[in-house]
Amino acid sequence: MNTPVRRAVFLRIGVFALLACILVAAFVLVGTGQAHAAPIDPVPPTDPTNPDGGGLSIEINGPNGAPSSAIVTLIGITLLSIAPSLLLMMTSFTKIFVVLAMARNALGLPSIPPNQVLAGLALFLSLFIMAPVIADINTLAVQPYLDGTMTVTQAIDAASEPLRAFMLSNTREEDLALMTRVSGADNPDSASDVPMLTLIPSFMISELRAAFIIGFVIFVPFLVIDLVVSSALMSMGMMMLPPVMISLPFKILLFVLVDGWALIITSLVTSYQGGG
DSSP states (O other): OOOHHHHHHHHHHHHHHHHHHHHHHHHHHHHHHHHHHSEEEEEEEETTTTTTSSSOOOBBTTTTTTBBBBHHHHHHHHHHHHHHHHHHHHHSSHHHHHHHHHHHHHHOOTTTOOOHHHHHHHHHHHHHHHHHHHHHHHIIIIIHHHSSSOOHHHHHHHHHHHHHHHHHHTSSSHHHHHHHHTTTTTOOOOGGOOOOOHHHHHHHHHHHHHHEEEEEEHHHHHHHHHHHHHHHHHHHTTTTTTTTHHHHHHHHHHHTTHHHHHHHHHHHHHHHHHTT
C-alpha cells in the first residue's frame, strides 16, 4: 500500500473516532440534564408542637414539673449580674455605707479605714438587717418555684412582697408624695397600690436623708474638738501649726473611749427595727 492510500485510511479512522467521542459526550450531557430536570417532592415542615424526634428541643421543666438545672443556673447568673443594683437600691447598704464614710471624714481620716473595709462592713450589716426579708423570699418564692408549684411570674410577684413591705416601712410619706407628684400619677389609695418605680426612688431618698441626719450627729462632737483646738492655738500664737495635727489624736481618743463603732452600728440596726 502506497503512502497516499495509507494516509487516507488513517484520516478516516481519526474522523470516525472523533465522531464517536462527540456522540458519547452528547449522551452524557443529555442524561445529566434529564437527571437535574427531574422534579423532587419537598419535605413537609415539622410541627413545632409535635416534633418528629429529629429536631432540637429544650426542656425548661424537669420530669416532676420543677425547673431544670440549666434554667436555674441561668436565673442565678442573671441575678448575680443585677445584684449590685438591687443591693444599692432596695436594701440598707446605701445608708450604712454613707454613715460609715461620714464618720471616717468626721475623724479627719479620709482614707482610713479604706473603702473596701467600709463596703465589706456595710455589706454584712445589710445581710444582717435583711435576713428576715431574705428568709421570707426564700420561703414564699424560691422554694415553691424550685419545687415546681409556682411559675416564674408568680415567684417574682411573691418575692417582691417582702421587699415592698421592708421599703415601705422605711420610706417617708413625704418622699412617696414627692415622687408621685413628679411622675404625674394619681395618689394611690393604699400602700399596696404604690408602684415599684415610685417606691424605689422614694426609699433611696429617705435612706439618704436618714444617713445625713446620723452623719450630722456624728460630726458635732468632733467639730467642737476642732473649734477648741483652733481657739487654743490662736490664743497661744501658734498660727502656723495645723490644728488637725493636734485635734486628730483627741478625736481618735474620744471615738475609742465612747466605743464609736458600736454606737454607730447600734443606731443603724435599731433604725431599721423601728421602721425607719
